[in-house]
Amino acid sequence: MKQNKSIKINMFKILCILAALVAIVTFVLLNFYLVEVEAIYSKVEEEESRVVNVANKFLIQIFAGIQSDLFFLSDIFTIREDAFSQSSIEIISKEFLIASRRKLVYDQLRFLDNKGIETIRINFNEGKPAIVEKNKLQDKSGRYYFKNSISLKRNDIYLSRFDLNIENDVIESPKKISPESVVFNRIWRLHKDGKYVKPMIRIGTPVFDSKGEKKGIVLINYFGQQIIKSFEDITSSSYGISALVDSEGYWLRGFDQEKEWGFINEFQGDENTRLQDKYPRVWDIISKKEEGQFYTNDGLVTFNSIYPLFKKNYLSLTTIDEPEGMIINSGNYVWKVFTFVPQLKLDDLVSELKKRSLIIYFVSIIMIFVGTFLFAHIDKNRKYLKQKEKEVLAALANEKKREAQELILLNEQLVKNEKQLKESNIALLAREQQLKAANNELQESRMDIAENIEKLKKANSSMRGRELRIIEIKKKVKLLEEKLREKGA
Numbered sequence: 001m002k003q004n005k006s007i008k009i010n011m012f013k014i015l016c017i018l019a020a021l022v023a024i025v026t027f028v029l030l031n032f033y034l035v036e037v038e039a040i041y042s043k044v045e046e047e048e049s050r051v052v053n054v055a056n057k058f059l060i061q062i063f064a065g066i067q068s069d070l071f072f073l074s075d076i077f078t079i080r081e082d083a084f085s086q087s088s089i090e091i092i093s094k095e096f097l098i099a100s101r102r103k104l105v106y107d108q109l110r111f112l113d114n115k116g117i118e119t120i121r122i123n124f125n126e127g128k129p130a131i132v133e134k135n136k137l138q139d140k141s142g143r144y145y146f147k148n149s150i151s152l153k154r155n156d157i158y159l160s161r162f163d164l165n166i167e168n169d170v171i172e173s174p175k176k177i178s179p180e181s182v183v184f185n186r187i188w189r190l191h192k193d194g195k196y197v198k199p200m201i202r203i204g205t206p207v208f209d210s211k212g213e214k215k216g217i218v219l220i221n222y223f224g225q226q227i228i229k230s231f232e233d234i235t236s237s238s239y240g241i242s243a244l245v246d247s248e249g250y251w252l253r254g255f256d257q258e259k260e261w262g263f264i265n266e267f268q269g270d271e272n273t274r275l276q277d278k279y280p281r282v283w284d285i286i287s288k289k290e291e292g293q294f295y296t297n298d299g300l301v302t303f304n305s306i307y308p309l310f311k312k313n314y315l316s317l318t319t320i321d322e323p324e325g326m327i328i329n330s331g332n333y334v335w336k337v338f339t340f341v342p343q344l345k346l347d348d349l350v351s352e353l354k355k356r357s358l359i360i361y362f363v364s365i366i367m368i369f370v371g372t373f374l375f376a377h378i379d380k381n382r383k384y385l386k387q388k389e390k391e392v393l394a395a396l397a398n399e400k401k402r403e404a405q406e407l408i409l410l411n412e413q414l415v416k417n418e419k420q421l422k423e424s425n426i427a428l429l430a431r432e433q434q435l436k437a438a439n440n441e442l443q444e445s446r447m448d449i450a451e452n453i454e455k456l457k458k459a460n461s462s463m464r465g466r467e468l469r470i471i472e473i474k475k476k477v478k479l480l481e482e483k484l485r486e487k488g489a
Contacts, residue, residue, distance in 0.1 A: 014372055021368045029364065033357045040349050044239050045293060048302035048339045051238045052291075055337045056304045058234050059227070063308045066203055066222055067157065069099060073109065074207045074218045081210055093120045093131050100129035105186070107165070107200065108221040111207065114150065114214065116141025124223075127183040149204030149217040159308055159333065160202035162224055162252050164261055171266060172198050189225045192258035192267075199224025199252075199261075228253045231337075239349070240299065240341030247334045249274040249283050255340070275336075286336050299346060303338035 076092050077083040083092065096109045100122045111120040118137035122129055140146050149158040165172040174196050178184040188196040204219040228244070231253055235242035244253040250273060251260045262273020276283035282301055285294060291304040 017375075018368065018372050021372065022365060025361070025364045025368060029357060029361050033353065036353050036357075037350055040353060041346070044300065044341060044346065044349065045302070048238060048240070048300065048341060049293060051235050051242070051339055052302050052304045052337055055231055055234050055242070056306050058230065059306050059308065059335070059337070062227055062230070063203075066201075066220060069103065069106075070157070070203055070205050070218060070220055071155075073099065073111075073220075074205050077111075077207045077215065077218075078210060083209060084215060089119060093122070096120055096122045097129055097131055100124065104129075105223055105226050106220055107187070107198075107223055108219070110219045110221075111216055112140055112146055112150075112219060113216040115139075116143070116146045116150070119216065124187075145202045145204055145219060146217065149219065150206065150214075152206050154206060154208055154212075156205060158202075158204040160200075161263075161333070162199065162201050162227075162246060162335075164264055165198040165200040165221075171264065174198075185229065186226055187223055189228060189260075190257060191260065197261065199228060201227070224252075235339060238339045238341070240339050240345055242337075242339045243275075245275045245336045245338075247336075249276045249287070251275065252335065282338075282340075286338060297343070298340075299343040300341040301338055302341075303336055306335045306337060308333070308335065 073096060076095055080088055080092075082088050092111070096111075100106050100109050104124075104127065106122075107124045109120075109122040110118055113119050117139050118132075121132040121137060123132055145158065145160055148160075152158060174184070174188050177188075177196060179190075187198055189199055191197045201222045201224050202219060203222065204217045206214050207216050207218055209215050231242070231244060241255055242253070243251065243255060245251055246263075248263065250263045254260045256272075259270065259273050261267055262270060267273060272278045274283075276287075279296075279298070281296060285292070286301070286303045289303075289305075293300070293302045295301075
């Protein structure tokens with residue numbers, strides 16, 4: 001009964017220890033897991049913010065470079081006294097050609113006079129820039145980019161919408177499709193139905209002569225695909241997908257290439273050509289703020305705004321003679337750079353941690369159970385050994401006591417035996433004396449016996465002689481008997 005009660009008490013202690021250890025491990029690992037989850041989310045948030053900011057700075061630098069080239073080309077006319085003479089136009093055309101060959105990012109570099117007539121035009125010409133012959137120059141006075149640019153003041157900039165190049169009222173397409181070509185990929189972008197389009201940005205500024213009179217405009221046609229391709233490379237480190245939309249929410253670089261350029265007439269009517277069509281809540285937030293980061297049910301959104309040529313962005317990147325007088329006619333034209341990390345991606349990042357944490361947790365629980373039972377088993381063995389030790393010690397004590405008693409008895413017996421030995425020794429000494437006396441008598445008897453033996457030997461010899469004589473007598477008697485028989489017969 002007492003033993004059963006002890007077993008129950010021990011089991012209760014073991015269960016209490018198990019419960020306490022499991023609770024501690026659960027608390028520690030849960031907090032560790034939550035901290036790691038928060039760290040993962042923080043890492044993703046930081047990376048997405050970095051990617052968006054780098055993309056933003058990259059776009060500013062791109063436009064700062066375009067603006068620098070634009071003013072460089074326009075300043076060529078300002079610093080030359082006879083810039084608009086035929087000989088100077090030929091020289092300046094060559095400088096335009098050199099600029100095109102050096103950069104290889106401009107579809108066209110043009111100078112249009114005050115009437116909108118092309119005076120200089122450099123065509124990219126499939127990677128081999130060339131000056132367009134005079135008889136092929138065109139009248140562009142009716143085009144929107146000329147009208148918008150010619151009306152500006154000195155150092156003012158016109159920026160067209162980021163759209164697709166149109167030729168003869170039709171979206172331009174390549175004469176030869178060569179997606180393996182580097183030059184081809186700088187110009188053309190795959191759109192829908194396997195067709196390629198040419199994204200384009202036009203930027204212009206008025207040209208003034210050395211006397212300050214307006215003489216026309218310099219216009220640059222920049223390959224938009226160069227921006228998109230570089231944007232994709234820069235944002236490739238994002239955990240999710242990156243996108244670029246204009247101020248109306250149209251995809252310039254979208255999650256789906258077929259939905260890009262939805263404002264083009266040929267693509268109007270397509271579904272989800274704007275950010276707000278598919279993600280209204282996302283658009284509602286990013287359209288009202290300059291930058292930020294937030295979570296939706298679908299995932300993490302990180303965004304920033306860029307005004308392609310807004311002077312607050314590029315004054316630190318370029319040097320302008322009169323920056324305070326510069327006016328950007330497209331100040332309301334804003335691009336939104338953003339990345340979107342789907343919730344599934346975030347879950348995948350956390351799931352790996354969850355797997356590791358669960359493995360660690362279950363291994364810890366198993367180790368706790370094993371350790372507790374080992375401890376209980378060891379404790380039980382320790383108690384058992386302790387009990388056995390007590391029993392052994394008690395047995396040894398009893399054995400020593402018994403041995404002590406036996407020793408006392410043995411000692412008494414030894415004393416008694418010693419006494420007996422002394423008495424025996426005395427008796428033996430007396431016996432020894434008797435034996436010595438008997439031995440002496442025996443020696444004397446032996447001598448007598450020896451003498452008697454000698455006598456017997458002698459007597460025996462005489463008796464032997466007698467026996468021989470008797471035998472001879474018997475033989476003689478026998479012979480006499482035989483002779484008597486013969487005679488009696």
